[in-house]
Each structure stands twice: as structure tokens, then as C-alpha cells.
Amino acid sequence: MTELTNATLAGFDAAVATPRYDRSRVTPGIVHIGVGGFHRAHQAMYLDELMNRGEALDWGIVGVGVMPGDRRMRDVLAAQDHLYTLVVKHPDGRYEPRVIGSLVDYLYAPEEREAVIERMADPATRIVSLTVTEGGYNFHHVTGDYDLANPDVAHDLAEPDAPRTTFGLVVAALKRRRVRGIAPFTVMSCDNIQGNGDVARRMFTAHARALDGELGAWVEAEVSFPNAMVDRITPVTAPADIAALAERFGVEDRWPVVCEPFSQWVLEDHFPLGRPSFEKVGVQMVDDVIPYELMKLRLLNASHQALSYFGYLAGYRYAHEVCQDPLFVDLLLDYMNLEATPTLSPVPGVDLDDYKRTLIARFANPEIRDTLARLCAESSDRIPKWLLPVIREQLERGGEIKRSAAVVASWARYAEGQDEQGEPIEVVDRLKDELMTLAADNRQNPRGFIGNRQLFGELADDERFCAAYLDALERLHRDGARATVESLVGSR
Numbered sequence: 219m220t221e222l223t224n225a226t227l228a229g230f231d232a233a234v235a236t237p238r239y240d241r242s243r244v245t246p247g248i249v250h251i252g253v254g255g256f257h258r259a260h261q262a263m264y265l266d267e268l269m270n271r272g273e274a275l276d277w278g279i280v281g282v283g284v285m286p287g288d289r290r291m292r293d294v295l296a297a298q299d300h301l302y303t304l305v306v307k308h309p310d311g312r313y314e315p316r317v318i319g320s321l322v323d324y325l326y327a328p329e330e331r332e333a334v335i336e337r338m339a340d341p342a343t344r345i346v347s348l349t350v351t352e353g354g355y356n357f358h359h360v361t362g363d364y365d366l367a368n369p370d371v372a373h374d375l376a377e378p379d380a381p382r383t384t385f386g387l388v389v390a391a392l393k394r395r396r397v398r399g400i401a402p403f404t405v406m407s408c409d410n411i412q413g414n415g416d417v418a419r420r421m422f423t424a425h426a427r428a429l430d431g432e433l434g435a436w437v438e439a440e441v442s443f444p445n446a447m448v449d450r451i452t453p454v455t456a457p458a459d460i461a462a463l464a465e466r467f468g469v470e471d472r473w474p475v476v477c478e479p480f481s482q483w484v485l486e487d488h489f490p491l492g493r494p495s496f497e498k499v500g501v502q503m504v505d506d507v508i509p510y511e512l513m514k515l516r517l518l519n520a521s522h523q524a525l526s527y528f529g530y531l532a533g534y535r536y537a538h539e540v541c542q543d544p545l546f547v548d549l550l551l552d553y554m555n556l557e558a559t560p561t562l563s564p565v566p567g568v569d570l571d572d573y574k575r576t577l578i579a580r581f582a583n584p585e586i587r588d589t590l591a592r593l594c595a596e597s598s599d600r601i602p603k604w605l606l607p608v609i610r611e612q613l614e615r616g617g618e619i620k621r622s623a624a625v626v627a628s629w630a631r632y633a634e635g636q637d638e639q640g641e642p643i644e645v646v647d648r649l650k651d652e653l654m655t656l657a658a659d660n661r662q663n664p665r666g667f668i669g670n671r672q673l674f675g676e677l678a679d680d681e682r683f684c685a686a687y688l689d690a691l692e693r694l695h696r697d698g699a700r701a702t703v704e705s706l707v708g709s710r
Contacts, residue, residue, distance in 0.1 A: 222471045231469075239272065247344055251282045251384050255454065256450065259477040260481060265279060273498070282327055288326055304476075308585065315469065327382075335391045343403050346404070349409055364421050370382045393429075405422060405441060410604075423437050460472070508563075516561060517573065528702070532638070532699040538581065557621055596647055599648070609677065620686045621706055630667040
């Protein structure tokens with residue numbers, strides 16, 4: 219078994235692809251905040267592909283960690299010369315390992331704050347990209363306003379030279395560039411949020427304006443925030459993945475990444491300081507990302523929510539198990555065809571029927587072993603962005619909502635914290651205590667959960683939605699998840 223470092227690359231098994239470029243020639247051009255599995259399976263992979271062509275060597279990535287758990291990522295990557303292995307898992311059981319070399323450094327902001335700010339302020343940095351999760355943008359789910367009351371944000375506004383948050387760090391760097399007469403970098407969001415670039419613009423501008431009105435106006439006028447749609451199923455790396463990489467290919471990697479074969483990136487082409495030639499490696503550069511974005515959020519992401527709570531309550535623990543059950547496949551297709559698709563505009567170059575069939579095949583890939591627990595996590599950040607817009611639009615046009623409402627009911631039932639066998643459910647959510655308190659009263663006060671205005675806004679006042687939600691919740695309590703799905707499948 220060979221430890222992964224620059225010095226050992228030449229000795230790897232021929233089945234393991236390694237960088238075909240001289241990493242010593244790669245210089246930083248991108249700072250990326252939030253170096254998790256998805257970034258390493260997606261953006262960093264695309265850059266590595268370009269570098270293998272002999273291009274983009276001045277677009278190396280410097281990763282930045284902001285959260286407490288990111289210290290371990292810093293340490294692991296540093297010990298491996300910032301290399302890691304990306305393992306593509308094919309449905310037929312074939313593994314395709316590849317060492318990624320586009321990440322050239324990693325800074326842990328709580329301990330290296332000044333270095334982080336200076337790296338972003340450096341003229342060589344032309345893009346600052348983000349995967350900080352759906353909940354990382356600090357906005358109110360109903361109003362969409364920046365949350366100035368957030369304690370860490372309040373700290374950063376009071377002590378702007380010692381920021382804790384992504385917003386404080388990025389704005390501090392932008393402020394230095396403005397003072398030094400350096401053009402601002404592009405802020406490129408790669409998170410699953412509708413209009414992610416537009417959201418980032420509002421949030422970063424609001425932070426800058428709260429700090430300094432003139433700085434805020436400069437950020438709004440001068441900084442580019444392109445929208446993007448990103449897609450690749452990337453489950454959390456498990457100990458078995460580390461062991462399999464060592465056993466099959468002899469590679470000792472402390473934190474590899476596993477993913478599905480499919481990958482997609484649709485990106486608006488707004489980069490004043492330039493960008494890598496992403497289009498050469500399959501990135502779709504477009505003027506308007508919205509049609510692609512809505513397709514993905516409402517078909518893929520919302521479908522993940524549709525299968526996750528029902529599937530977990532029915533006794534499944536992995537997404538592929540649910541999507542190998544014809545009953546649940548029928549539910550997903552009915553949701554996509556009857557409720558989500560009517561809210562979508564035509565998507566240039568995409569056959570939606572083919573896209574939906576591909577989604578089911580991707581979900582059913584047994585090698586990915588994407589846990590339902592992962593898909594059920596942080597629901598308060600996901601459901602309001604992915605599923606509730608479908609419900610609202612369908613209500614406005616008088617369309618079907620019973621499956622979407624039932625998914626909300628399945629979330630409420632899941633949040634009770636106990637499955638149908640009486641086993642505890644570990645609810646993972648930033649609003650865990652509040653949600654579980656509401657869900658504990660589901661039987662006595664079935665409207666209580668959706669009465670949370672922070673999450674549901676005015677939906678609790680809509681009787682058609684409430685009727686569908688209450689019917690599904692009652693069935694879940696009385697008959698269980700599988701019987702509830704049976705009642706939904708094929709119904710019109």
C-alpha cells in the first residue's frame with residue numbers, strides 16, 4: 219500500500235489515473251471556501267481535467283475552511299501534498315479512481331485569518347468560489363433578507379478585521395482590493411440555491427453595506443456574481459471507501475471522495491477578470507442558467523426529499539434501495555410529471571422525459587450507497603428552497619399538489635424522531651429542537667408543524683394545501699409510510 223503524496227504518484231497502479239502535468243508549475247488563481255466532497259468531485263475535478271490538457275495552470279485552487287470540523291481537512295490534505303483520490307462508482311460495480319491535483323493549498327480560517335484575507339486580496343486571485351451549503355447564506359427563508367442579528371455576523375460587523383464568517387472574510391478582502399486599487403474578484407456560488415449568484419450578491423452586498431455604505435455600493439456595482447447549476451451525487455466518504463481504495467488499488471488516502479459517473483455544471487459567463495476554459499471540459503457556459511437550475515432543484519433535489527422521509531419510515535436506509543422498489547419509483551415519477559414539470563419552462567437542449575428517467579437510474583445506483591440519513595439532514599434549509607416553490611406555483615395555477623404536500627407531511631412525521639419500528643431517528647437540522655418540539659405534537663395539533671411561519675410562510679393559511687397535508691399525515695400515523703405511498707401512486 220502506497221501513501222498518497224507527490225513523491226509516490228509515479229509508483230501507483232496503472233488503473234489509478236494521476237495528474238499528467240507538473241504540479242510545481244500550478245499557481246493559485248481561485249480561492250474556494252467550503253472544500254467538502256462535492257467541491258472535490260466537481261469544480262476541482264473540472265480544473266484538474268483542464269490541467270491535464272496543459273491548460274489553466276494559473277488557476278490552481280486554494281481551499282479555505284471556516285467551520286470547526288475543517289481543521290481535520292486542512293491537516294489531511296497537507297499531509298498528502300493537497301492530493302486526494304476521486305473514485306467514480308459505476309452501477310456495474312466498476313471503480314474508476316483518479317488522483318486530483320488542482321488543489322494546491324488549504325487554509326483554516328480560524329487559525330489563519332490574515333493569510334485567508336490576503337490570499338483573496340492578492341491580484342492573482344480572480345475567482346472566489348463557494349460551497350457553503352444551502353444554509354450557509356444567512357438569509358431568512360421567508361423574507362430573503364440578510365440576518366444581521368446572527369451572532370457571528372454581528373461580531374464581524376463590530377470587529378471587521380477579525381472576521382469569523384465567510385461574509386466577513388470575503389468583504390474584508392474586497393475592501394483591501396478596493397483600497398489598493400485592485401479590481402474585485404468574481405464570487406462564484408456552487409450551492410444548491412435557486413439564483414445562487416443572485417442570493418450571494420444580496421448577502422455579500424448587505425454585509426458590506428452594513429459595514430460601510432460606500433463599500434456596499436462598490437460591491438453591488440463592481441463585483442460579478444454569476445449564477446450556476448451544479449450536479450453530481452457525492453455521498454459522505456465512509457470508512458469502507460477508504461478501505462476499498464487501499465485493497466483494490468493499493469492507495470492510502472485518508473480522505474478520498476466517491477461519486478457517481480454523472481456530472482453537470484451550467485454556468486453564466488460573467489467573469490470580468492477572466493476564467494478557465496471550462497467549456498473545453500464539458501461545462502455549459504450560458505447567458506441564463508435559470509431553466510437548468512429550476513429543472514435540477516425541482517426534479518432532482520426535491521425528488522431526493524420525496525424518497526428520503528417516506529423511504530426511511532418504510533424501513534429503507536439507502537437511496538438505491540428506495541429506487542429499486544417500483545412503488546416508490548412510481549411516486550417519484552408522478553411527483554415529477556404531475557407536479558414539478560408543470561412549473562418548469564423549456565430547458566434548452568434538454569429532453570425532460572429523458573432527464574427524469576436518468577434521475578431514477580442515478581438514484582438506483584447500488585454502488586453509491588447514498589444514505590437516506592444524509593438526504594434527510596438539514597431539511598429546514600432544503601424543503602423551503604426546493605419543494606415549497608413547487609407547491610406555491612401549483613396552488614396559483616390550480617394544479618396538483620397532493621404528492622408535494624405528502625412529502626411535507628413525511629418530513630413532519632420523520633421529525634417526530636421515531637420510526638415505524640419504534641427505533642429512534644437522529645434528526646440532523648439547524649432547527650432540530652424547534653422542529654422536534656412541533657412534531658412531537660403532530661397527533662394533538664396536526665397543523666402545528668406547518669404553522670411555523672419562518673419556514674412555511676402563508677402556506678398554513680391555504681386550505682387546499684392544509685387538506686392534502688393533513689390527509690397524508692393522518693395516513694402516515696394510521697397506516698404507515700408504504701400504505702400512504704400506495705394511496706398516492708396513480709391518484710389524480
